[in-house]
Amino acid sequence: MQGAPFADRARVDALEKVLGKPIYGADMPLPGMxxxxxxxxxxxxxxxxxxxxxxxxxxxxxxxxxxxxxxxxxxxxxxxxxxxxxxxxxxxxxxxxxxxxxxxxxxxxxxxxxxxxxxxxxxxxxFSVLADADNGVVRDAVDDVAAGNTMAELARAAIVIDQTYTSPTQHxxxxxxxxxxxxxxxxxxxxxxxxxxxxxxxxxxxxxxxxxxxxxxxxxxxxxxxxxxxxxxxxxxxxxxxxxxxxxxxxxxxxxxxxxxxxATYRPMSVHRIRLGADAEGRMVAVRHDAEQEQSRLGMDPPPDRYHDAPPRIYGIPNYLGTSTYLRLDRQNPGFMRCPHPQPALFAFESAIDEMAIALGRDPVEFRLANGATTDPLTGNPLSSRFLDECLAEGARRFGWEQRNPLPRSMTAADGTQIGWGVAAGAYPSMMVPSIASFRVSADGSARIALSGHEMGQGIRTAIAQAVLKHIDIDAERLEIAIGDTSRAPQHITVGSWGTAGAVPAAEAAARRMRARLIELLDGRNVAGNAHRQLAAVRRPYLDVEVAQTAPGQDREEALSALRRGGYAVGGPEYPGFTAMSYIAHFVEVRIEPRTRRIRVPRVVSIADCGRVISPRTARSQIYGGVVWAISATLREETEIDPRFGGYLNCDFADYVVAVNADIADIEVGLIDKPDPMANESGLKGLGEVVMAGGSAAIANAIHHATGVRVRHLPIRIEDLL
Amino acid sequence: MQPIRYIRPSTVREAIAAHASLGDGARYIAGGTTLYDLMKLNIERPTGLVDVTFIEGLETIDTSGDTLRFGANARMADVATDPIVQSQYPVLSEALSKAASQQLRNMATVGANLLQRTRCMYFRNGYGGASGGAADYPCNKRIPGSGCAAIGGLDRGQAVLGVSDACTAVSPGDWPVALVAMDARIEVAGPGGERMLPISELYPLPGETPHIEFTLEPSEIIVGIVIGKNAAGARSTYHKIRDRESFAFALASAAVALEMSGDRVNAARIALGGVATRPWRADAAEAMLIGSDLTDDLAMAAGRAAFADAVPGRSNGFKVELGARTVADAIMIAAARRPL
Amino acid sequence: MSDENSRECQHSEGFLVLSRRSALLAGASVVPTAPFVRSAKAQDAVSPLALPVSAEHSLTVRTNINGGAFEINLDARTSLLDMLREHLGLAGSKKGCDHGQCGACTVHVDGRRVASCLTLAAKVEGREVTTIEGLSDGDRLHPMQQAFIDHDALQCGYCTPGQIMAAVACVHEGNATSSERIREYMSGNICRCGAYVGIVAAIQDAAERMERG
The missing domain is CATH 3.30.365.10 (Aldehyde oxidase/xanthine dehydrogenase, molybdopterin binding domain)
Structure with missing residues (x-):
């Protein structure tokens, strides 16, 4: 069902964007405003x-x-x-x-x-606005996430890493x-x-x-x-x-x-205590992960148990116990911020993996490869696809990992600059949402498809164009893609990396159906030219098709009804009979200035597994963006709160420091591009979130390799290494 | 922001007269990168603006005689790339080009940049109901006598030198630090005529009156900056350590200019930024270098001497160590430069 | 632009001179009904956008924008960015911070890049302003615009006009001579999507094309 790789195509809305023409929310000119x-x-x-x-x-x-x-x-x-x-x-x-x-x-x-x-x-x-400020915090635990017999296995483990990692409030x-x-x-x-x-x-x-x-x-x-x-x-x-x-x-x-x-919402501060056990053979056997996170007095999102989405599904560790607690404070609701749960959870977990590899005297790439997985321990079901080992192998090859001296502080340049190489893996649930797509091809040379999706720069318009054009020969220049507009099609929330999995299979299905209808219409006649010419030949001004699609295992009526009501209908990552996750491997070089201890990231190689790649060019850009986000979150960003006043002190772009161009050097990205056999008809998995997953740990692991200093909080700043 | 009247004079004399005619709420405005910014935050509340950037002849850069003279309206970007400044006085060029962004350096003038106000977050972020954010913090610069929220608060960015019980706000500039190192003088025009002011006298310590940040009268206008040419200029640098690689204020910075024969330091000019309540001349560090053969250890010792009087707060103590190391690196960078 | 507005612009001749029709159309094409282009004459007409400030707090700015001469009556507090966006319908320049901290509002004044949000509109009196709407030559893209497409140097597109205006200036200043220098001189333009790798590649590419062209 899944065909050949997609060809490279320029972002379909790039022309408008370089001309400054798109109308964003505040750009609509109206008389009498x-x-x-x-x-x-x-x-x-x-x-x-x-x-x-x-x-x-x-x-x-x-x-x-x-x-x-x-x-x-x-x-x-x-x-x-x-x-x-x-x-x-x-x-x-x-x-x-x-x-x-x-x-x-x-x-x-x-x-x-x-x-x-x-x-x-x-x-x-x-009032109380900080979890560590006073006793105004209310601790509000939710149900544990559990597989196997974690505490017993940890007690039996030959070696246990037990550390706590903190990720700050970020906007x-x-x-x-x-x-x-x-x-x-x-x-x-x-x-x-x-x-x-x-x-x-x-x-x-x-x-x-x-x-x-x-x-x-x-x-x-x-x-x-x-x-x-x-x-x-x-x-x-x-x-x-x-x-x-x-x-x-x-x-x-x-x-x-x-x-x-x-x-507005923000990434809440979260604290992660990781206890990671390995047996005498160096095989990881059990993880306990205690996660707690800031929340408003009444808020529910983000739910803290989702910190346990990614860590159990990266390696074949059979025993997992995740606890999850809200820390309730007098703040506005936090929310989901890019790679919401795995970002802090994997900073913790993948740092702990590095600490374990070092404790066992193992190379951190080889150690990860030796702990591969085929099964989701939380459900017992198979992982639909997991090309993480390919990501690790390809990344190591491109990065030149075999040149790495495993000893911390061993790679010092002539001027005293400390060089460190770090690696980490990332994973993110691959989810899918329902979609209703209506597609019209006209004899006048135009075409339009209306469906659910919001274009935030991830390239969903381009992916939809790729999906449509794969199945039907129409004028790409005159294909209108109507998304984000409730008057054109019901719109599901586009977050969680499920935009493409919602839109592309639906667009492909619509285009396939259009093609089938055209063939019916031609009724055996051989008409040269594209679909517009064919319609003209049979004197049809236009042809409409509509398709509705849901995720595997979803109740179709219920899911489509939720979509139409503006509701929430997400399938996965736990589908009937399988679990679907996207993966990535990050390889990072850091350089630490000998005296002032500035941390620089001259080089990153990141290889992602998002199943079939629909839009290679925008997918690569997503990885670049995810790496920039990882660098920025790891070395720059923290929203500062003075507990005496509440609110956010560094509330502008001068004081909330995000990465600028000079912070970013060489980033090399790659995509495995092997279709997932189960997740959906298109064989794709989500990408926009996983690109950041594990990036913070890769940087922190590289800093440890460079300096011998293990920093277990973000952001890692100059004073941590002085 | 309250309504303003705006006047665009074409001579210094007209500007001074316009300032007088606009009354108490009058302010001179040049590039606007500080004043207009703070007006948007409802911190500066002028009722009249005298735009000095249309005054003719104030943008001249003259490096021909015994001095460097920069007209007050010369843009930061232009002085930064002046060939003589770049080659003979890298400390000046680097201080300018490491400040802000190219967009802002194209707007900001070298004269008005001397009057940039502090970036202390408790000073800037708050009060204004609309564009100023939700906070409203005690700040003796904003409202004299209201207290200082930074003392005992989030003080990672605050000063460790020149602080008082009333204020620890950092003097934010880079260019003034380089000028202090180079003993620049400021040409000032006012209703009573012109005067020259050593730049070190432009910036009072906060003491009990942190709201008084400059010694200029409101009616006075900076018309030029003069630096005596000196041999140390060629062996100089402005070294700036920030929370990111570019477009950020200094955590610690050092302007260093040296005269040397062989390894021996004959003269040293050192000033600090990002760590003090005003552009900070590091006399003790200079004294430690002069007459000695420069080594890495001596540079580090000089750096530490510069911070001997530091008074750190809760979480800015790292600036003492970082600042010392920044000075040491700057000394070695400057020393490695060879006079033309 | 509707026919009605076209007529009005012509009537305003003397106050509003369009030496490059495309410049106005770029903005006005998204303004189907309102007389966004102000002239002294247009002010006389009943307009829902009339500025209700007393005369002494307003001023008339005579300036050239994307090749067209404009005479605009404004509240003296107005920023160049708000003048472009709210009064002239030139919404390509973006507000990302309103404090000179992000670069999304970058335009050229007399060929130099500035932050239009921190520029009083009053300051462009007698100056030449170029915005993203005035960069391309009709349908012919500026080499920088083409390079941004070719290198996918954008994602959400919101910072893109500012990035491109800054990038063109970066080349003209002679600051596009190496990737390190480009990164430094493009650091006034934040791209939150993280398209920096593509932006640097695009500028290197366009710099060559601009030198050849």
Whole structure:
């Protein structure tokens, strides 16, 4: 069922992008547009007792200041984890920076000026924002993840590594600021917004505003970076939509970056204690992984038990015990940030693997190869495909791993620069979501396919084009790919690396069906030319097909219904009879300056197994991006919280330090490109998350090799090596 | 940001008059990379701006005589790439080219850059209801007498030299550090005429009045920077250690210029950035080098001498060690350069 | 652009001179109805976008954008970026931080790259501004744009206009002579997707083509 590898093709929306033409959420020009800005709370917990707006209303150009009195009570949350109630303006304050008022004005300058003169009064209550600050933390454990008899096997193990690793709070910081442009006209609400979940936003808005979802359209054709932050309905969306409905004019809010830190989701700080046991022969036999993670008082996502998604499915370790605890604090909801669970979990686990290899005197590549796996210990089912060994072997070859002196501090340059080579593996669940694709080919030379998907730069448009063009000869230049638009097709949330697995098999099926319909239509006639010519020849202006697809094992009706309702319907990684995971191997060279101890990463080789590669060029770019994210998360990024105040202190791009161009040197990437025989018709597995998985450990392992210093927290900074 | 009136004079005299005419809320603005930025954060609240960048003749770079003279409006990017500056005074060129980004160096002027305000997060991040974020921290620079949240707070980026009980905010610039090392003088024009000011006198210590960051009068305008030509310039460097490789403020930096005969150091100019509340001249480090044969160990000892008086806080203690090593590396880099 | 607006622009002659029609169309093509291009004359008309600030806090900026002369009445606080995006419909320049920290708003003023978010619009009086909309020559891409496509030097595309404007300037400045130098001189432009490898390759490629061309 899975054919030959796909050919290289340029990103289909690259031309528009180099011309600056795509319309992102805040780019839609509309006559009569009003500009809005939110006023944040300056306490971490308590109640707003007064909100004087007279001085703001006196600012020239101000149209209206919205307060909690303009909003009803927040709607009751619906069932399902991915649909928290969209925030409205309310008097109770549960985190610092919560919006308490919305200023709407004729100009942006007037809106900002007015927001600055609003001085709400608050009654503050005691609060706790850091897990290590005081006893205000509530520990909230969820069910264990278990396979085998871990504690007994650890007690019997010949050698046990027992270490604790910490990953900090980090913020996504997509380049595009979070924004909403809302238009209420002729009884319909149209929202332009960069979201990864258009239909979810549509239905959340309907609940929040008490209107029929059928009169709401959410358009998110281009997203200026998602990384998970645009999965939940954003803080400002319903507030802006209500303002637009009341005022009868389009309203645009572009959230300042400093406020985004305070109102949007973030990667929560997490702590991972790993106990890893090996027997006398050096075979790993058992892992206990205690994971705990920051969470708001009432939040559910991200669920901490998912830290146990990846570690048990990399090596053949039969016994696994994972515990999982929320640390509840007075913060806004955290969320999913690129490679959400495996990033911190594998920094811990793959560092521990390195520590174990060193303790056993084994080469860390050879040690990993010797602990290969075919089975998912959590289910007992086979892994659908696991080409990690191929990734490790190919990466080692390209990197020149055999030249490595295994001893730490053994590879020092003439000027005293310490050189270290590190390796780590990564894995990420390969999941799949339902999709409804409608495809039209026209005799006039055009074609359009509408389906679920959000283009955040991962290249989903290009992958869809590849899928369609594989099966039918149409004019690629005139293929319109309509995604992210609730008026064109129901949109599932595009996160978790399942975008391609949702879209591509559906697009392939639609194209195959179109081809079959054309053959039927031609009825044995031999008509030269492409599908457009063929349709013209039989005097059909266009031909429509629609396909609906679900993940293996999903209840078809239930999954498609959830999709249509803006809900959540994810299949995998535990499918009936198999478990599907994507894999990667990272090889990293670090160089540590002899005196000032600056850490540089001159060279990375990363080889990924994502099953069949649909769009080679954008897939390679995904790996580059994942490696950059790993370098940035490992050596740069940490959101700083002062427990006396709450909120986030380094809330801009100057103080929240992300990797710049000068931080990135040579990165060589490769793809195994072997189709997965079970995961889906296209043989593909997810890529956008796994590309980062294990990267932090590879860097930390390289730093240990260079210096002999084992750093078990992120980010690893200059003071750790001085 | 409150409404502003904006005036675009074409001479220094007009600028001073315009400043007077706009009244108490008047400020001069050059590239705007500090002032407009802080206006957006609701920290600076001018009611009138006098744009000095349209003044003619203030952008001249003159390296022909016994001095280097930089008109205040010369762009940082242009001074950084001036051939004489690059070849004879790398400390100046490097201090400029390691600051900010090329976009900002094309905007910022070498005169107004001397008045860049601190990057202390408790100073910058907060207060403004709209674009200034959600926080609102005590800061004696922002509101005199309100206290200092950085002391006892998240102080990894704070100063270890020149601190007071009222303020530990770092002087953020690179260019002023190089100029302090080179004993630059500042040409200042005001309603009462012109005056020359040694750059070291431009920056007071915070003491009990950290809100007073510069000794200029509000009506005064920097028109030029003058440096006496010297032999140490050719054997110099600006070494800057940051949290990333580029486009970041210094964790520690050192401007070093040396005159040597053989291995012997005859004269040394050393100033520090990223670690002090003002551009910091390291006299003790200089004294340790002068008259001795330079070795790696001596450079390190000089670096340590520069931080003998350091007062670290909770989590910036590493700056004492990092700063000393930065000075030591800078000394060795400078020494390896040969005068033309 | 609708016919109505085209007529209006012509009527405004004297205040608004279009020496390069394409420059205006690039922005206006996404503006089907509103008179985004302001001239003194357009101000007289009833416009929902009229600036409600007192005269002393506003000013008229006469400038050249992508080859076209503009006279624009603005609140004096307005940034060049907001002027381009909110008043001229030139939305290719992006707001990523509004504080000069990310480079997404990079445009050229008199051929030099600047952060338009930290540039008061008032400062481009008498200057020539070039934005991403004015970089290509009609349908002919600038070599840098083509190189960004060829090397897949972009992902989400949001930082891309700023990257390209910075990259063109980087070459013109003579700072594209090695990969190390490109990395340093492109560090004012953050790409959160992490397309730096492709960006450096694209600039090296385009620099050669620009020198030949």
């Amino acid at each position: 009003l500009h809005a800005i939110t006023v944040p709370a300056r306490i971490a917990k308590g109640r707003m007792t007064a909100l004087p707006i007279e001085s703001a209303m006196r600012v020239k150009g101000v149209v209206r200041v919205f307060t909690p009195d303009d909003f009803g009570p927040a709607p009751v949350p619906p069932a399902g984890r991915y649909a928290p109630p969209p925030p409205m303006l309310i008097w109770d304050i549960t985190f610092r920076g919560q919006p308490v008022a919305l200023v709407v004005a004729e100009t942006l300058e007037a809106a900002i000026e007015a927001a600055e003169v609003i001085r709400p009064e608050f009654e503050e209550q005691p 996504h910081n997509t380049m595009e600021l979070l924004s909403t442009t809302a238009v209420w006209a002729e009884g319909r609400l149209t929202v332009h917004e960069g979201t990864q979940r258009s239909s979810g936003v549509q239905h959340d808005l309907a609940r929040a505003l008490g209107i029929d979802p059928a009169i709401i359209e959410v358009k998110s054709a281009y997203v200026g970076g998602g990384f998970g932050q645009r999965g939940p309905t954003q803080c400002q969306t319903a507030i802006v939509a209500r303002a637009a409905m009341i005022l009868g004019r389009p309203v645009k809010l572009v959230t300042p970056r400093s406020q985004i830190f305070h109102v």
